[in-house]
Amino acid sequence: MANCIADTVFESIRRDIFTGRYEVGTRLPSERELAERFDASRNTVRDALSRLDHMKLVKRIPQSGTYVTDYRKEAALSLLIYYIDNSLDLNDEVLNSFMDFRLVCERFAVRRAVHHMGPDDIRYLHTLLDEKLENASDGHILANCDYNFHEYIFQLADSLAMQLIFNTLKPVFINYLTYYYNLGDDPKGIIDYQRSLVAAFEKKDEELAGYMMEKLLLFGINLIKEARLTDTRHGKKLGE
The missing domain is CATH 1.10.10.10 (Winged helix-like DNA-binding domain superfamily/Winged helix DNA-binding domain)
Structure with a gap:
């Protein structure tokens, strides 16, 4: 008590x-x-x-x-973990800060991952993207595949601190990825960006990989922000 x-x-x-x-x-x-x-x-x-x-x-x-x-x-x-574990309201300021984190950290992660990416890794990433195409109408599956795609890149980046922070943020990422895929837009657009990123990995092109990751993230972030602006005007919250 x-x-x-x-x-x-x-x-x-x-x-x-x-x-x-x-x-x-x-x-x-x-x-x-x-x-x-x-x-x-x-x-x-x-x-x-x-x-x-x-x-x-x-x-x-x-x-x-x-x-x-x-x-x-x-x-x-510890405050961030409490914030996530207790499902506190992700207002736009907090959500935008998570998106900023992704932009900074994932551009760094892909540049390191390029040098550890082998043929089996390339095949695994393509398998995740194939799974997304096969489940284009299921927002939950799409969100989890998307998270696994990016989480795998963090693994290959081989930065323990960054990996642990990314893992901590999983509930937040799954939340807004599900929101994104439930917007009703064709997920093929973002999959095309992800295929281009994988192609940069295959070429071992660090600069191209960083550029494609930035384009990929900005594509999704801008769609979410536009949708959030519309929802805010109607009094809706993330996940509703």
Whole structure:
């Protein structure tokens, strides 16, 4: 029971920080005040504050209090994992930041993957694209094949840190890839870009591979942004 209350306290304060109710540098109410507000014990409140501190959302200063940090500068991967695991609303700002990550990291990944790509790897990528064509009306299958295509490239890039971050973001990528493929557009357009990327791999052309990855990602990103703009005007959220 105490853990459930601690979760409630944690999430309420986290939300207040993200929405700006508690601005950067703000001193949070005391443990006693928070305990009264949430009808909880001070130990429960202390546990919630410790979790916020662990995620670098607040800083606890002995004999002074708990202060809101600038999470954009201070927060670590643990906050991102919490954000994803709890399916928090992916607003357009957050979604765009994930897309920016893909543009930067995948251009780098393909340039490294080129030098590790063998005939078996080329065949595997073509198999994934063939599977996409065979399931052109199933958004879920298309999204998973697409994720596997890009995840495999990260494997071949042989960068552990980048691979682990990409793995962490899987639920986000699957979410908006499914959204993309449920737009009703012919998926062949993006498959053509992916075939061209594979052709660049076959040629061992690092520059061409980087260029084709950028074109591939921008093609999909622009379609998603256009669709999101339309949905926002109608009050729809990602995944609805």
